[in-house]
Amino acid sequence: MRRLSTALLLALAPSAALAEGKMPQMDFSNPLTGDQVGWMVVILVVLYLALSRWGLPQVGKVLEDRAAAIARDLAAARAAKLEADRAVSLLNATLAAARANAQAEVAEAVAQAKAKAAAQAAELNARMEAKLAEAEARIEAARTAALAAIKPVAAEAAQEMLRRLIGAAPPADELAREVDAALVARKAA
């Protein structure tokens, strides 16, 4: 109820006051009503001049400087990042080159070692071959010598056997031919 009367009073009070016709804002017969506008013009002109000539350009400059500083720092950061990227790529390239170099050197060393080993083996083989051939030649010579030694013995034995069997002996050179032929036949067999 009290609230209602408060609201009622609130609603009525301004209109009641206006009804009394005492609204100072509408009292244009008061010279001060016009005077205040004149002084407002003076104050506003001064305020406008102060703000437009001094205050606002200064604030604008502070803001511009800040934006410029931020842009400058960002540019510097971007340049530094580019530099770092280039350094990293350079490092990677150097690493790759060094790795390739090292691998090439290792491969070369391995190839050299292999070639050396192969050469040594070949030399050894050749020496062995030569020794083998020499031994074989020696054996062959010995064999030929032995065979050559057999011939007169065989001819003599055949002459003696024939002499005992038939009491006569063919001439030595004929017998030697026969023994040779027999030996050749044996060898062929």
Add this chain to the structure above:
Amino acid sequence: MAGPSIDALGQFTLTPGLGPVGRALGFTNSNEAMLASALIIIGLFAAGLSARALVPGRLQSLVEMLYEFVHNMCVDTIGEEGRRFFPLVFTIFSFILLGNLLGLFPYFFAFTSHIAVTLALALFVFLFSTGVGFYTHGLGFLRFFVPAGVPGWLLPLLIPIEIISYLSRPVSLSVRLFANMTAGHVMWEVFAGFMLMLTAGLGVLGAIAAIIPLGLNVALAALELLVAGLQAYVFAILTCLYLHDAVHMH
């Protein structure tokens, strides 16, 4: 009625300010508040600009925020041409904002609650924007009153409507601010007077009951703070809008 009565309008009475000098020059109590507003604005700039730090302090932030707020409002509403009008819009906005806010304090005169003041401001904005319109487009600015894409036979009806709506701009601009500020201060005064009346009429009971209008006044203080900022913003954005019309004609 015996005891205190509600004098809701006495607060708007103009009196000579600054003593006998003011009396002689017609300097009023409302001009005192205007002077205080202007000095506070200039003082704020002086304090905010004293450091000019890359990372701003509180006062510098406040000044920069005000600057950027009004600057964005100008550029967003008027366009790139708004930069030229920025100092003017800033002066009007800061002056009205400080006037509204100072008016909320006891013993401070709310000069924006005077129709003579708001009408003078609104008429200036109206005449200035009209002048900008004619300056920018010459007599071609008159085409602003011819709505585009309307059948010809409607024009004799629409052109007078457009002109009337254009001419009513200073009225709506000034009355909006004046009425908002006056209504707020009248309501405050009414509730405050009602507290006195309750106490005088009902004694202790009335004093206890007076808590209700007191609470309402506290709530009103918050509302009036909002209105003070909002009306200054509305006045400034409408100024920008009128300037936009003058520059772009649509």
